[in-house]
Amino acid sequence: MTRHIRHAAAFCVLLLVALLVNAVRVQVVSAPEYDRNPANRRPDIARYQQPRGDILAGGEPVTGSRDTGQHLRYERTYRDGPLYAPVTGFASQEYGTTLLEHAADGVLSGADPLLAPLPLWHDVTGAPNPGGDVVTTILPAAQRAAYRGLGRRPGAVAAVEPATGRILALVSTPSYDPGELSGNGKAALRSWRRLNRDPGRPMLNRAVRRTYPPGSTFKVVTAAAALDAGVAGDLDAPTRSPDPYPLPGTRTRLTNGSGGCRNASLRAAFERSCNTVFARLGVDVGVRRMTATAEALGFNDGGLTVPFPVARSTFDASVDRAQLALSSIGQYNTRATPLQMAMVAAAVADRGRVRTPYLVERTTRAGGGVLSAAGARPVRQAMRPMTAARLKELMRDVVEHGTGGNAAIPGAVVGGKTGTAQHGVGNSGAPYAWFVSWAQGARDLEPRVAVAAVVEGAPADRGEITGGGLAAPVARAVMAAVLGS
Template sequence: MTKYIRRAAALCALLLVALLVNATRVQVVQARAYDANPANRRPEIARWSQPRGNILVGGRPVTGSKDTGEQLRYERTYRDGPLYAPVTGFASQVYGTTLLEHAENPLLDGSDPMLSFLPLWNDITRDQNAGGEVVTTVDAAAQRAAYRGLGARRGAVVALEPATGRVLTLVSRPSYDPELLSGNGPSVARAWARLNGDEGKPMLNRAVRQTYPPGSTFKVVTAAAALDAGVVEDVDAPTRSPAPYTLPGTTTSLANEVEGCENASLRYAFEWSCNTVFAKLGVDVGLGAMRDTARAFGFNDSGVRIPFSVAPSSFDTHMDRAQLALSSIGQFDTRATPLQMAMVTAAVANGGTVRAPYLVERTTTADGRTVSTAGTRTFRQAMTSTTARRLRELMLGVVTDGTGGKARIRGAAVGGKTGTAQHGLGNSGTPYAWFIGWAQSHDALEPEVAVAVVVEDADAVRGEISGGGDAGPIARDVMRAVLKRAG
């Protein structure tokens, strides 16, 4: 009898071990597979069972959560939703997450292991941490100035801190209220259909996801290439540039919008935006050097993240000389995001060094313990410091003596470059108005802000649209907000 009891006890022990092994396999080894199974609603229910962590601007949350009492209990709320939509994106119970809500989702919903002191224990017990907080680099006053400046016009504004790469402003218009997409009722589906069907594309983040022909603002890149290559040594010497300029290998003539461009110096050509001078300079520099300089500024790089992805700006690497001439004045198929053009002017302001742009200053737990911090990182060296110093001088001239006079700020040095970009079939579209620039208070040691503004539908007759007149005042107001200047 004792023998059978021992056998039964051994069998029970074996079964107990088997149960423990199977429970471990299900709860630990295969937990992620079960979590990811579309038929399993428990992760989604758990995700919305507590408030999400907040996204902060200037120390104040621009997001929140409300208790609905439903199975998916907490819905996302937004303060000044349209103003900050290009920063936050949306967190929807139906349509997922975008932008910062997506890039920082594990931290915001509490699933990031870094929020716990004992991450492995949480995996075993399935405990959920409170959502963490995301502290952004955005300057609230500058953000409002950009949003107000664009008004009802389509366009985008990006401002950076040149020395660090901190994103101070990220505005896209038209915009939308992300809270319209937060829940899961019929109104959310209707809002989704309406927003996606809107011809103004309010959910398109024009600041980082839309590329435009940069027009004459690209002449900063061409000037940098010409100065670094030694094609231009004296910015006040004649450039031996005919006006009009016949594109190489063609009978097509390129003209200017202003007088005095024939054989103009680089200074005059930069201040008054002579197309013929810069088209010829690009050809003289050559495709290889132009391509390398554009890449050093950030063009043709698909890996830029801030932390969400940025559409790559492009400078064609296979062109004939006529196409190179047009690309050198920001036309042909050269394309740039507003963020990219802000990086261009920030490089000039920062002595030739491009800092990697970033939007998140730090992340924390719900009780304020730091989870991660951002640091300044060098992206590339776009030009020599000597070339950067010359370009700062040229950009100052654009504002004091040239086409960018409306960007002046009392008590500050302001450098800029205006641009008007043609587009559409046969250049039939309303020209895009551009302004890029930087500003430095007279008592500051270095430039404090670099900005890029593009206006898609400038409020003027076609022949009167200009970067200086339409985009320049917006840039001025943004820079003034960063510098905290009243006028």
């Protein structure tokens, strides 16, 4: 009898060991596989069982959370959704996250380990950490001014603070309401399909994710390279530039949109936006030095994040002399995001220094304690301070005497550069209207804001598309909002 009891006990122990081994297999070895299984809703239920942290602009939240009473309990809400969509992106139960909602998801969802004051206690209890908040650098007045200025026209605006790199405005139109995608029902599906089918691409962040030919606004870069290289010196000396200008090694003759460009001085050429003068200057500077100046200002950098990735602005270093001439006036393969061109204007305003732009001022716990702060940003000298001072003078002349008069602000010092960029096969596309600028208030020691605005012109208005006519008033509204804040 005793022998049978021992056998039964041994068998029970064997079963218990097998049970424990299987439990370890399920909970440890196979846990990642079960977590990834689409049929497992537990991670989603846990993720949405508490409100998400907020994104703030100007000290006020532009996001929120709504209790749906469902298994996926809390759903994201947005205040002024279309206005701030290029900053926030969306947080959807069905389609994931984008932009700042994605880049700061760990803090906003409460998953960031820094939010757990007692990690071991959290592991034991399994209680979720409240989501933290993300405080942005956005100035609401500047954001609204850019959005209203663009109106229903496709385009984008980026505004930065030259002395710090803080992004003050980031606007893209047409826009959309991220709240329409927050849930997981039929309404969110309909909105998703409609937005993806829209030819205007409202979910594309044109300010940081689309590159355009910068046109004549790139002449700021070419002028900087020419001044730094000593190819140009006296702003008022003739440049020995023919009109038209034969592109080297070709029979193609480059012309101008205005008169008075033959042998024009650098000052006159900048005011009148003479293609011939800047194409020749670019060729004289050479591809190596032109590339070096462009890259010092941020071109060809594929690693910029703000904290979400920014599309790479490009200046082609593998060009012949004719292609270099076109590249030097912002055509051929030269492409730039509005944020990149705002960085160019900011470098001129800040004595030739380029500061890495950033969108997040700090992150905080739900109770207000600071998790992380922006701190000091990297700085590089993209051009000589004297070159930047001369460019500021040239940009002031454009606003006070040239094609940028629509950007003038009473009582402020404003510098700018217009641009009308051709594109498409045989330049068949409607041009893009550009304006890059900086502004300094009457009581300011240094410029407080640098702006780049681009408006995608309509084919019907092709003859009326100019940077001074379409983009300069938008930039002016943004600069005035910053100076008045």
